[in-house]
Amino acid sequence: MPRPRSFTSAQIAAAALAVLDRDGLEGLSMRAVGKELGTATMALYRYVADRAQLEALVVDLVLGLVDPALPAGSLTERLTVLAERVRQAVGEHSAVVPLLLVHRHTSAASQRWGEAVLTALAEAGFTGRRRVIAFRAYLSLVLGALQTEYYSPLSGPGTEALSEQDEFPVLAETARAAGKIRAEEEFREGLALLLRGLTGAGKAP
Known part of the structure:
Protein backbone atom coordinates (compact mmCIF):
# COMPACT_ATOMS: atom_id res chain seq x y z
CA MET A 1 0.00 0.00 0.00
CA PRO A 2 1.47 3.40 -0.95
CA ARG A 3 2.35 5.70 1.92
CA PRO A 4 -0.04 8.69 2.30
CA ARG A 5 1.39 11.96 1.05
CA SER A 6 2.51 14.51 3.61
CA PHE A 7 1.73 18.20 3.25
CA THR A 8 3.07 21.30 4.94
CA SER A 9 0.87 24.15 6.10
CA ALA A 10 2.42 26.27 3.35
CA GLN A 11 1.40 23.74 0.69
CA ILE A 12 -2.15 23.56 2.01
CA ALA A 13 -2.40 27.36 2.18
CA ALA A 14 -1.11 27.68 -1.39
CA ALA A 15 -3.63 25.13 -2.64
CA ALA A 16 -6.46 26.87 -0.80
CA LEU A 17 -5.41 30.23 -2.27
CA ALA A 18 -5.35 28.71 -5.75
CA VAL A 19 -8.94 27.52 -5.24
CA LEU A 20 -9.95 30.90 -3.85
CA ASP A 21 -8.41 32.82 -6.76
CA ARG A 22 -10.02 30.54 -9.32
CA ASP A 23 -13.43 29.77 -7.82
CA THR A 41 -10.88 15.13 1.45
CA MET A 42 -10.63 13.08 4.62
CA ALA A 43 -6.83 12.98 4.34
CA LEU A 44 -6.80 16.77 4.57
CA TYR A 45 -8.30 16.57 8.06
CA ARG A 46 -4.98 15.19 9.25
CA TYR A 47 -3.60 18.71 8.80
CA VAL A 48 -6.49 21.15 9.32
CA ALA A 49 -9.44 20.79 11.64
CA ASP A 50 -12.05 22.52 9.51
CA ARG A 51 -12.72 25.19 6.91
CA ALA A 52 -12.15 27.97 9.44
CA GLN A 53 -8.56 26.84 9.94
CA LEU A 54 -8.20 26.60 6.17
CA GLU A 55 -9.39 30.20 5.82
CA ALA A 56 -6.93 31.32 8.50
CA LEU A 57 -4.06 29.72 6.59
CA VAL A 58 -5.06 31.58 3.43
CA VAL A 59 -5.29 34.92 5.24
CA ASP A 60 -1.86 34.43 6.77
CA LEU A 61 -0.43 33.49 3.36
CA VAL A 62 -1.82 36.59 1.65
CA LEU A 63 -0.88 38.96 4.46
CA GLY A 64 2.53 37.30 4.48
CA LEU A 65 3.05 38.98 1.10
CA VAL A 66 2.95 42.35 2.90
CA ASP A 67 6.38 43.73 3.78
CA PRO A 68 6.19 44.43 7.55
CA ALA A 69 9.38 46.53 7.64
CA LEU A 70 8.81 49.98 9.07
CA PRO A 71 9.35 52.55 6.29
CA ALA A 72 11.19 55.81 6.78
CA GLY A 73 9.55 59.21 6.80
CA SER A 74 6.90 61.12 8.70
CA LEU A 75 3.97 59.36 10.37
CA THR A 76 1.77 60.16 7.38
CA GLU A 77 4.34 58.77 4.96
CA ARG A 78 4.87 55.63 7.04
CA LEU A 79 1.18 54.83 7.47
CA THR A 80 0.49 55.53 3.80
CA VAL A 81 3.17 53.06 2.71
CA LEU A 82 1.99 50.40 5.17
CA ALA A 83 -1.60 50.76 3.95
CA GLU A 84 -0.61 50.62 0.30
CA ARG A 85 1.35 47.43 0.92
CA VAL A 86 -1.77 45.72 2.25
CA ARG A 87 -3.92 46.96 -0.61
CA ALA A 95 -11.51 36.93 -2.90
CA VAL A 96 -9.69 36.84 0.45
CA VAL A 97 -11.17 40.21 1.46
CA PRO A 98 -14.21 38.82 3.35
CA GLU A 115 3.35 45.91 15.11
CA ALA A 116 4.84 48.13 12.40
CA VAL A 117 1.78 50.40 12.42
CA LEU A 118 1.78 50.64 16.21
CA THR A 119 5.53 51.35 16.26
CA ALA A 120 5.02 54.21 13.82
CA LEU A 121 2.28 55.61 16.05
CA ALA A 122 4.36 55.14 19.19
CA GLU A 123 7.38 56.87 17.67
CA ALA A 124 5.09 59.77 16.68
CA GLY A 125 4.05 60.22 20.31
CA PHE A 126 0.82 58.23 20.45
CA THR A 127 0.42 56.45 23.79
CA GLY A 128 -2.23 54.57 25.73
CA ARG A 129 -5.86 55.16 24.86
CA ARG A 130 -4.98 57.58 22.07
CA ARG A 131 -2.81 55.01 20.33
CA VAL A 132 -5.54 52.37 20.61
CA ILE A 133 -8.13 54.63 19.00
CA ALA A 134 -5.74 55.83 16.29
CA PHE A 135 -4.78 52.24 15.43
CA ARG A 136 -8.41 51.10 15.33
CA ALA A 137 -9.42 54.03 13.16
CA THR A 148 -16.35 48.41 0.52
CA GLU A 149 -14.46 48.08 -2.75
CA TYR A 150 -15.15 44.34 -2.80
CA TYR A 151 -18.84 44.40 -1.88
CA SER A 152 -19.86 47.84 -3.13
CA PRO A 153 -17.63 49.11 -5.96
CA LEU A 154 -17.98 52.71 -7.07
CA SER A 155 -19.09 51.66 -10.53
CA GLY A 156 -21.50 48.86 -11.30
CA PRO A 157 -25.20 47.95 -11.18
CA GLY A 158 -25.67 49.03 -7.57
CA THR A 159 -24.25 52.50 -8.08
CA GLU A 160 -26.09 52.92 -11.37
CA ALA A 161 -29.40 52.01 -9.73
CA LEU A 162 -28.84 54.56 -6.97
CA SER A 163 -27.92 57.26 -9.48
CA GLU A 164 -31.19 56.76 -11.37
CA GLN A 165 -33.65 56.82 -8.44
CA ASP A 166 -35.59 60.00 -7.63
CA GLU A 167 -36.58 59.56 -3.99
CA PHE A 168 -33.19 60.55 -2.57
CA PRO A 169 -31.71 63.25 -4.81
CA VAL A 170 -28.47 63.85 -2.89
CA LEU A 171 -27.80 60.12 -2.84
CA ALA A 172 -28.42 59.97 -6.58
CA GLU A 173 -26.11 62.90 -7.27
CA THR A 174 -23.40 61.34 -5.10
CA ALA A 175 -23.74 58.00 -6.87
CA ARG A 176 -23.28 59.71 -10.24
CA ALA A 177 -20.10 61.35 -8.97
CA ALA A 178 -18.89 58.04 -7.51
CA GLY A 179 -18.91 56.42 -10.92
CA LYS A 180 -16.12 58.78 -12.01
CA ILE A 181 -13.76 57.91 -9.15
CA ARG A 182 -11.26 55.08 -9.46
CA ALA A 183 -10.92 52.60 -6.61
CA GLU A 184 -7.31 53.52 -5.91
CA GLU A 185 -8.28 57.20 -5.69
CA GLU A 186 -11.00 56.41 -3.18
CA PHE A 187 -8.55 54.43 -1.06
CA ARG A 188 -5.73 56.98 -1.13
CA GLU A 189 -7.87 60.06 -0.63
CA GLY A 190 -9.88 58.44 2.14
CA LEU A 191 -6.64 57.43 3.85
CA ALA A 192 -5.29 60.95 3.44
CA LEU A 193 -8.39 62.37 5.14
CA LEU A 194 -7.93 60.06 8.11
CA LEU A 195 -4.23 60.78 8.42
CA ARG A 196 -4.83 64.52 8.35
CA GLY A 197 -7.13 64.01 11.30
CA LEU A 198 -4.57 61.90 13.16
CA THR A 199 -1.69 64.30 12.61
CA GLY A 200 -3.59 67.59 12.72
CA ALA A 201 -3.95 70.23 15.38
CA GLY A 202 -0.34 69.80 16.47
CA LYS A 203 -1.02 66.42 18.05
CA ALA A 204 1.61 64.50 16.12
CA PRO A 205 4.25 65.24 13.48
Whole structure:
Protein backbone atom coordinates (compact mmCIF):
# COMPACT_ATOMS: atom_id res chain seq x y z
CA MET A 1 0.00 0.00 0.00
CA PRO A 2 1.47 3.40 -0.95
CA ARG A 3 2.35 5.70 1.92
CA PRO A 4 -0.04 8.69 2.30
CA ARG A 5 1.39 11.96 1.05
CA SER A 6 2.51 14.51 3.61
CA PHE A 7 1.73 18.20 3.25
CA THR A 8 3.07 21.30 4.94
CA SER A 9 0.87 24.15 6.10
CA ALA A 10 2.42 26.27 3.35
CA GLN A 11 1.40 23.74 0.69
CA ILE A 12 -2.15 23.56 2.01
CA ALA A 13 -2.40 27.36 2.18
CA ALA A 14 -1.11 27.68 -1.39
CA ALA A 15 -3.63 25.13 -2.64
CA ALA A 16 -6.46 26.87 -0.80
CA LEU A 17 -5.41 30.23 -2.27
CA ALA A 18 -5.35 28.71 -5.75
CA VAL A 19 -8.94 27.52 -5.24
CA LEU A 20 -9.95 30.90 -3.85
CA ASP A 21 -8.41 32.82 -6.76
CA ARG A 22 -10.02 30.54 -9.32
CA ASP A 23 -13.43 29.77 -7.82
CA GLY A 24 -14.04 32.55 -5.30
CA LEU A 25 -14.98 32.26 -1.66
CA GLU A 26 -18.03 30.12 -2.41
CA GLY A 27 -15.76 27.57 -4.07
CA LEU A 28 -13.41 27.20 -1.11
CA SER A 29 -13.99 23.87 0.64
CA MET A 30 -12.02 21.02 2.14
CA ARG A 31 -13.01 18.90 -0.82
CA ALA A 32 -11.82 21.47 -3.37
CA VAL A 33 -8.50 21.94 -1.60
CA GLY A 34 -8.02 18.19 -1.31
CA LYS A 35 -8.60 17.90 -5.04
CA GLU A 36 -6.12 20.71 -5.69
CA LEU A 37 -3.54 18.79 -3.69
CA GLY A 38 -4.40 15.48 -5.31
CA THR A 39 -5.53 13.88 -2.08
CA ALA A 40 -8.78 12.68 -0.53
CA THR A 41 -10.88 15.13 1.45
CA MET A 42 -10.63 13.08 4.62
CA ALA A 43 -6.83 12.98 4.34
CA LEU A 44 -6.80 16.77 4.57
CA TYR A 45 -8.30 16.57 8.06
CA ARG A 46 -4.98 15.19 9.25
CA TYR A 47 -3.60 18.71 8.80
CA VAL A 48 -6.49 21.15 9.32
CA ALA A 49 -9.44 20.79 11.64
CA ASP A 50 -12.05 22.52 9.51
CA ARG A 51 -12.72 25.19 6.91
CA ALA A 52 -12.15 27.97 9.44
CA GLN A 53 -8.56 26.84 9.94
CA LEU A 54 -8.20 26.60 6.17
CA GLU A 55 -9.39 30.20 5.82
CA ALA A 56 -6.93 31.32 8.50
CA LEU A 57 -4.06 29.72 6.59
CA VAL A 58 -5.06 31.58 3.43
CA VAL A 59 -5.29 34.92 5.24
CA ASP A 60 -1.86 34.43 6.77
CA LEU A 61 -0.43 33.49 3.36
CA VAL A 62 -1.82 36.59 1.65
CA LEU A 63 -0.88 38.96 4.46
CA GLY A 64 2.53 37.30 4.48
CA LEU A 65 3.05 38.98 1.10
CA VAL A 66 2.95 42.35 2.90
CA ASP A 67 6.38 43.73 3.78
CA PRO A 68 6.19 44.43 7.55
CA ALA A 69 9.38 46.53 7.64
CA LEU A 70 8.81 49.98 9.07
CA PRO A 71 9.35 52.55 6.29
CA ALA A 72 11.19 55.81 6.78
CA GLY A 73 9.55 59.21 6.80
CA SER A 74 6.90 61.12 8.70
CA LEU A 75 3.97 59.36 10.37
CA THR A 76 1.77 60.16 7.38
CA GLU A 77 4.34 58.77 4.96
CA ARG A 78 4.87 55.63 7.04
CA LEU A 79 1.18 54.83 7.47
CA THR A 80 0.49 55.53 3.80
CA VAL A 81 3.17 53.06 2.71
CA LEU A 82 1.99 50.40 5.17
CA ALA A 83 -1.60 50.76 3.95
CA GLU A 84 -0.61 50.62 0.30
CA ARG A 85 1.35 47.43 0.92
CA VAL A 86 -1.77 45.72 2.25
CA ARG A 87 -3.92 46.96 -0.61
CA GLN A 88 -1.43 45.73 -3.19
CA ALA A 89 -1.10 42.27 -1.65
CA VAL A 90 -4.81 41.81 -1.13
CA GLY A 91 -5.65 43.30 -4.54
CA GLU A 92 -3.89 40.39 -6.19
CA HIS A 93 -6.16 37.96 -4.29
CA SER A 94 -9.36 39.94 -3.83
CA ALA A 95 -11.51 36.93 -2.90
CA VAL A 96 -9.69 36.84 0.45
CA VAL A 97 -11.17 40.21 1.46
CA PRO A 98 -14.21 38.82 3.35
CA LEU A 99 -11.88 36.70 5.48
CA LEU A 100 -9.47 39.42 6.61
CA LEU A 101 -11.31 40.78 9.65
CA VAL A 102 -12.48 37.35 10.75
CA HIS A 103 -9.01 35.85 10.91
CA ARG A 104 -6.63 38.77 11.42
CA HIS A 105 -6.12 38.03 15.13
CA THR A 106 -4.84 34.52 14.40
CA SER A 107 -2.52 35.61 11.60
CA ALA A 108 1.14 36.05 12.51
CA ALA A 109 1.61 38.10 9.33
CA SER A 110 -1.22 40.42 10.39
CA GLN A 111 0.40 40.84 13.79
CA ARG A 112 3.76 41.74 12.22
CA TRP A 113 2.08 44.41 10.11
CA GLY A 114 0.13 45.66 13.13
CA GLU A 115 3.35 45.91 15.11
CA ALA A 116 4.84 48.13 12.40
CA VAL A 117 1.78 50.40 12.42
CA LEU A 118 1.78 50.64 16.21
CA THR A 119 5.53 51.35 16.26
CA ALA A 120 5.02 54.21 13.82
CA LEU A 121 2.28 55.61 16.05
CA ALA A 122 4.36 55.14 19.19
CA GLU A 123 7.38 56.87 17.67
CA ALA A 124 5.09 59.77 16.68
CA GLY A 125 4.05 60.22 20.31
CA PHE A 126 0.82 58.23 20.45
CA THR A 127 0.42 56.45 23.79
CA GLY A 128 -2.23 54.57 25.73
CA ARG A 129 -5.86 55.16 24.86
CA ARG A 130 -4.98 57.58 22.07
CA ARG A 131 -2.81 55.01 20.33
CA VAL A 132 -5.54 52.37 20.61
CA ILE A 133 -8.13 54.63 19.00
CA ALA A 134 -5.74 55.83 16.29
CA PHE A 135 -4.78 52.24 15.43
CA ARG A 136 -8.41 51.10 15.33
CA ALA A 137 -9.42 54.03 13.16
CA TYR A 138 -6.56 53.32 10.76
CA LEU A 139 -7.35 49.60 10.68
CA SER A 140 -11.02 50.36 10.04
CA LEU A 141 -10.10 52.58 7.11
CA VAL A 142 -7.68 50.12 5.50
CA LEU A 143 -9.76 46.97 5.89
CA GLY A 144 -13.07 48.78 5.57
CA ALA A 145 -12.03 50.36 2.27
CA LEU A 146 -11.09 46.93 0.94
CA GLN A 147 -14.43 45.52 2.07
CA THR A 148 -16.35 48.41 0.52
CA GLU A 149 -14.46 48.08 -2.75
CA TYR A 150 -15.15 44.34 -2.80
CA TYR A 151 -18.84 44.40 -1.88
CA SER A 152 -19.86 47.84 -3.13
CA PRO A 153 -17.63 49.11 -5.96
CA LEU A 154 -17.98 52.71 -7.07
CA SER A 155 -19.09 51.66 -10.53
CA GLY A 156 -21.50 48.86 -11.30
CA PRO A 157 -25.20 47.95 -11.18
CA GLY A 158 -25.67 49.03 -7.57
CA THR A 159 -24.25 52.50 -8.08
CA GLU A 160 -26.09 52.92 -11.37
CA ALA A 161 -29.40 52.01 -9.73
CA LEU A 162 -28.84 54.56 -6.97
CA SER A 163 -27.92 57.26 -9.48
CA GLU A 164 -31.19 56.76 -11.37
CA GLN A 165 -33.65 56.82 -8.44
CA ASP A 166 -35.59 60.00 -7.63
CA GLU A 167 -36.58 59.56 -3.99
CA PHE A 168 -33.19 60.55 -2.57
CA PRO A 169 -31.71 63.25 -4.81
CA VAL A 170 -28.47 63.85 -2.89
CA LEU A 171 -27.80 60.12 -2.84
CA ALA A 172 -28.42 59.97 -6.58
CA GLU A 173 -26.11 62.90 -7.27
CA THR A 174 -23.40 61.34 -5.10
CA ALA A 175 -23.74 58.00 -6.87
CA ARG A 176 -23.28 59.71 -10.24
CA ALA A 177 -20.10 61.35 -8.97
CA ALA A 178 -18.89 58.04 -7.51
CA GLY A 179 -18.91 56.42 -10.92
CA LYS A 180 -16.12 58.78 -12.01
CA ILE A 181 -13.76 57.91 -9.15
CA ARG A 182 -11.26 55.08 -9.46
CA ALA A 183 -10.92 52.60 -6.61
CA GLU A 184 -7.31 53.52 -5.91
CA GLU A 185 -8.28 57.20 -5.69
CA GLU A 186 -11.00 56.41 -3.18
CA PHE A 187 -8.55 54.43 -1.06
CA ARG A 188 -5.73 56.98 -1.13
CA GLU A 189 -7.87 60.06 -0.63
CA GLY A 190 -9.88 58.44 2.14
CA LEU A 191 -6.64 57.43 3.85
CA ALA A 192 -5.29 60.95 3.44
CA LEU A 193 -8.39 62.37 5.14
CA LEU A 194 -7.93 60.06 8.11
CA LEU A 195 -4.23 60.78 8.42
CA ARG A 196 -4.83 64.52 8.35
CA GLY A 197 -7.13 64.01 11.30
CA LEU A 198 -4.57 61.90 13.16
CA THR A 199 -1.69 64.30 12.61
CA GLY A 200 -3.59 67.59 12.72
CA ALA A 201 -3.95 70.23 15.38
CA GLY A 202 -0.34 69.80 16.47
CA LYS A 203 -1.02 66.42 18.05
CA ALA A 204 1.61 64.50 16.12
CA PRO A 205 4.25 65.24 13.48
